[in-house]
Amino acid sequence: MHYKTSESTATSYTQVIHDGDGEITTTPFFRDVLRVPVSFGIWELAPGVSEGGHTHKGDDAQEELYYFIEGEGIMWADGEDVPVKVGDAVLAPEGSDHGVRNTGHGPLKLVILFGTPAVERPEIQARGPVQVARHIWPGPMFLATDGP
Numbered sequence: 001m002h003y004k005t006s007e008s009t010a011t012s013y014t015q016v017i018h019d020g021d022g023e024i025t026t027t028p029f030f031r032d033v034l035r036v037p038v039s040f041g042i043w044e045l046a047p048g049v050s051e052g053g054h055t056h057k058g059d060d061a062q063e064e065l066y067y068f069i070e071g072e073g074i075m076w077a078d079g080e081d082v083p084v085k086v087g088d089a090v091l092a093p094e095g096s097d098h099g100v101r102n103t104g105h106g107p108l109k110l111v112i113l114f115g116t117p118a119v120e121r122p123e124i125q126a127r128g129p130v131q132v133a134r135h136i137w138p139g140p141m142f143l144a145t146d147g148p
Helices: 122-127
Strands: 013-015 024-028 038-045 050-054 063-070 072-077 080-085 089-092 098-102 108-115 143-145
Touching: 038 050, 038 098, 063 080, 072 089, 098 108
Parallel strands: none
Antiparallel strands: 013 024, 024 038, 038 108, 050 098, 063 089, 063 108, 072 080, 072 098, 089 143
């Protein structure tokens, strides 16, 4: 048994997310059948639209991974702005105050994967700050990458 869907056939929703500016089109995949404890989908933001700043911690603890497939924008975390474009991947770990805004002239489209952290990773904590590509934050880690 396998499941297959596509962006063109999946159900999309339009909604304001975390009190951001404007509505984001969200297209979740495998919402009713996915057994891995994550959510996976595509978001599309029109120019000027944002996901509002927010934090996931405590009972709402989540990690969010954003992978940009079209357009350009700004992500922010813990007071820092990071320009994002096609091919960038950004991880917002539990406790990071973060959000995203489309600053381009066309759509900003991204793949989003999020879920509750399942295990502690002492090997990551022991390494200290890790630079994946452009920035290091000393507090809750927020990573951006330009790819390989």
